[in-house]
Amino acid sequence: AGLGPKPQAERMFALMDRFLSNDPVSLQKDILDHVEYTVARSRFSFDDFEAYQALAHSVRDRLIERWHDTQQYFKRKDPKRLYFLSLEFLMGRSLSNSVINLGIRDQCADALSQLGFEYEVLAEQEGDAALGNGGLARLSACQMDSLATLDYPAWGYGLRYQYGLFRQVILDGFQHEQPDYWLNFGNPWEIERVHVSYPVKFYGTVEEETLNGKSCKVWLPGETVEAVAYDNPIPGYGTRNTINLRLWAAKPDGQYDMESYNTGDYINAVVNRQRAETISCVLYPDDRSYQGKELRLKQHYFFVSASLQDIIRRFKDGHNNFDDFPEKVALQLNDTHPSLAVVEVMRVLVDEEHLGWDQAWNIVCRIFSFTTHTVLPEALEKIPVDLLGSLLPRHLQIIYDINFNFMEELKKRIGLDFNRLSQMSIVEEGAVKSIRMANLSIVCSHTVNGVSRMHSELLKTRVFKDFYELWPHKFQYKTNGVTQRRWIVVSNPSLCALISKWLGTEAWIRDIDLLIGLQEFAADADLHQEWKMVRKVNKMRLAEYIEAMSGVKVSLDAMFDVQIKRIHEYKRQLLNILSIIHRYDCIKNMEKTQRRKVVPRVCIVGGKAAPGYEVAKKIIKLCHAVAEKINNDADVGDLLKLIFVPDYNVSVAELVIPGADLSQHISTAGHEASGTGCMKFLMNGCLLLATADGSTVEIIEEIGEENMFLFGAKVHEVPALREKSSDHKAPLQFSHVVRMVRDGHFGFKDYFKSLCDGVEGDSDFYLLGSDFASYLEAQAAADKAFVDQEKWTQMSILSTAGSGRFSSDRTIEDYAETTWGIEPCKCPS
Ligand code: 9GP
Structure with missing residues (x-):
């Protein structure tokens, strides 16, 4: 062909x-x-x-x-191509990554x-490209790197936000958000394609017309905005292949305001032009909940419509039969944000290409695959029907038609079980009638996957149980991975050199399974010596950064204990802070002779709270209030320090991760879909203190329980613990530290009251109280292990050696084979 x-x-x-x-x-x-x-x-x-x-x-x-x-x-x-649709890409800096690749x-x-x-x-000098919130967005960036490196014929599509994720500024310990105008000084990494632009339509009405004796629907839109392409080359490592990330920016349509100009309404015409640009103006800074906002829906459709016009144009340049479309095109829905794509393909095929409904439906069902990144019900998007109907009237009709057919099929399978029918319906009835985007995506995709084995099991047994029973063959799991190019080679060059030296090859940079070869040397005294030296240099780099940023001088002999990620109740930064208070309290109450045995710690916390997420913002303030007290207590000195790293982003992670001795991944079991931070730390030889949640369950299988510090309730124990009466849950130490906060030990007594209320009594939904005792035990085990530096170094080497499974190369190969059906297409060098 x-x-x-x-x-x-x-x-x-x-x-x-x-x-x-x-x-x-x-x-x-x-x-x-x-x-x-x-x-x-x-x-x-x-x-x-x-x-x-x-x-x-x-x-x-x-x-x-x-x-x-x-x-x-x-x-x-002309191979089959993958198009990766994602509303968010957290690329970080490009220079360092490009020169390595x-x-x-x-x-x-x-x-x-x-x-x-x-x-x-x-x-x-380079600022971060932060066009995403957190895990999902950084995962997309890692996956693009692997797609390029493994020579897959793939393109990414997304939005070129003028303002990326907000900058976090801390004033008096409180988070403030400032706009991230990342394009202020230009962006050499993108190529503006003024000639690659497509009209995207909104609003209007749908009319019935007759074409060749058949009645058909015609959408008469009310507003048109132009989508202009910006291409971002993504180089593979060790290959000539360089793929494309095409991001769309909104520009006013040429015809848009001619009338206003002609009637002399010059000012309004200019204002209207600016209104068009707002579509790609700002990234929504909340990865936790979705509110039915018109602008957000516009963003979704804008990026989906432009991407599909581009994809279909490319397909038509060489093919004239849409039945070949599934042989040439795989479309990946990265979460539900791009899921209007399924409806748009139906609309284009039926209304514009004049295919019959069944033929179009058959094509749709063979091209889409859907990954979900959450277990939180509030993060499953719902779009109010009124909003969708006004912005995209024809799409709403198509959704109703898809749902009608689906409900008919379902009735044949399960009978008139109205409860189940209404739960599985794409349309949710209720006070605000809404479209369930996850249900739409599942119905229209050939495969659905979670991002770790545990997450996928939860999808099958809880979140999408009914769908799993209906279509078990659709459900897969794809454990996430991260790219070793960014997370070892770029961010930890000295570890990279050391690994290559001991393995006798750099081939692991493309073939991560080779890392397992380090196991052989895990007890080698020479490697220990060199490994410790590399770790020390990275700790020095981090200590310098901490001092420059906070004025606090930290001891390199202390254990650097890190928790960096978005601030969420389920990620339990509060549990960490409460245990730091406990540690502080214990040190204060010790005799001087006892203090000699204390393992010094530098606790490092970093992460952004969504601007409207009050609890998360209070956790940030508490962290600062506790840090203020501890860091200024000369009596405690180097035994304990608490540092909040402001404005956590990809570049900060590149500095912090290589310098960490211990990292914390302590979500309540059953809440973290996967977690990818843990994989980055693992690759860098940092030991993990973790609950058995998301991908840590699989990390345990790779490196063994004895090489990490595990604690907390298991996922199957969580429901019963939530039922249990509060009196039996929390140990005395827990009540004591919460009391210290309540009593104003760290100031802001009234402000912190609701935080304390949220973890005591029956409101402790995330089980901080009931996990506290085993958390402290795990912390004590980490202290004990740290004293024996040879043992610690061995565990560290084994962590890196066992991290191979968590490369995004492995994840991408798995998707390519079992989901997308694509093959490598290597450009000759
Ligand atoms: O919270 C999940 C995280 O567990 C996962 O590792 C990541 C990548 O799959 O996605 C996160 N989800 C989001 O960022 C938004 O739902």
Whole structure:
């Protein structure tokens, strides 16, 4: 199939020697050219930021070459392609990742040093691309890296928000949100494609018309906005393949306001133009609940409609029969946010391509797969019918038709069980009649998966039980993974070098299973020596950052104990803080001689709270209030410090994770769908203190219980514990520390009252009280293990050695084979 080789393509491959060279001198020349012509500064006088810009453009040139080759090659080969639809991508910085994947880091460093610049200093000039909230968004970024590295013919699609995730600023211990205008200083990593744009329509009415003797529906939209493409090349590691992340920005439609201009209403016309741009203006900063907001729904449809127009255009350029569509296209719904795509494909096929309903439905059911990232019912999106009907009237009709057919099929299978029918219906009746986006996605997708084995079991037995009973074959599990390129090679270069030295190869960077080879040396004294040295250097780097950021000097002999992630009640940062209060209280009440036995700790907490999430914001304030007390208590000194790392993002994670001795993943069992932070820490040889929740259950299987610190109720015990009377749940130490907070030991007595109320008595939904005793035991076990540094180092080596299963390469291969049905398509080097 396809077009066959084109003469230009043949010639292009023949001219490979004209590609940019990667030796330091060529790089220097390119950098200076960009200083002069792109940044428009004199090549005799430019600062670090300008040097970063010039370097970024030089790297971008190389990315573009590979991008072109890859896209040409895909076009020639015409393989089945994966389109990964995600409303969020948390890419972080691009320079460091790109130079590693292109294999030109050392050459860049050499080139710069001869020009009087330091690579590391320039890399720090780049801000994070934070177009996402948390786990889901960072996972998308890791998966893009693996798709490129493994040569899969894939594209990502998303939104180019003008404002990414808010910047967290802490004033007097309280979180404040500031806009993240990440595009202020330009973005060299994207390519604006002014000629790639599509009209996206909203509102209006649906009319009935007759075409060729058949009646059909015609949508007469009321508003049109233009979607303009911005391409972000994603290079693979150790391959020429460079795939694309295409993000859409909203621009006013050319015709949009001609009338206003013509009637002289110039001001209104300009204001209207700005209104169009608001669609891609801001990322919603809440990964916890969805409120039926019109702008959010507009964002969903805007990105879905533009992406599908683009995908269908590409398909039609070489194919003229839509029955071939499922052979060429796999569409991945990353959570429910893009799920209007199923409806849009139906609309395009039926209304615009004039396929029959059944033929179109058959195509839809073969192209979509759906991943859900949550177990929290409040995070399952529902869209009020009134809102959907006004914004997308034709789509609402199609949803009703899909639901009607589904309900008819269901009645044949289960009879008139109205309770089940109404639970499975895509349309939820009730005070606010709504569309259940998860139900819509399940009905229309060929596979549905959770993101860890435990999560997928919970989907089958609880969240989507009825659907599992109906279609067991649809349900899969795909345990998440993270990319070792970003999380070891980029963020922990000294560990990377050490691993390569002991394994005798760098091949593990593409083939992570090789890491298991470290097991053989886990007791080797020489490796211990070198491993400890690497860890110490990373701790020094982190300690310097802490001092610069907070003014607190921390001891490198202390255990660096880290909990960094979004602030959520279920993630139980409060449990951590209460145990820190307990530790503080114990130290204060000890004799001086006893204190010598205390293992010094530096507790590091970081994470953002959704702006409207009051409890999470109070947890941040409590952390600061406790830190204020402890860090200023000279009597406690280096035995205990508490640090809150503000504005936690990908770059902060790259600094903190390699420096951590212990990391905490302590959600109430059954609440964390997977967790990916734990995988990053594991790869970096950090020991885990964890509950058996999400992916930690599988980590236990890989590295053994004896190499981590486990505690807490198991998932099957949670319901009974919630029933249990409060008097039997919490130990005395727990009541004591909560009392300290209540009594104003850390100030803000009234402000913290509701936090205390929420974890005492019958309101302790997340079981802080009943898990407290075993949590303290696990903490004590960690202290004990830390005293024996050789043992600790061995556990650390075994953690890294056992982390292979948690690479996103493994996850992506699994999706490719068992969900998407795609094959690698490697562009010749
Ligand atoms: O909370 C989940 C987290 O457990 C998971 O690892 C991640 C990636 O699958 O997704 C998170 N969910 C979200 O970020 C939004 O629901």
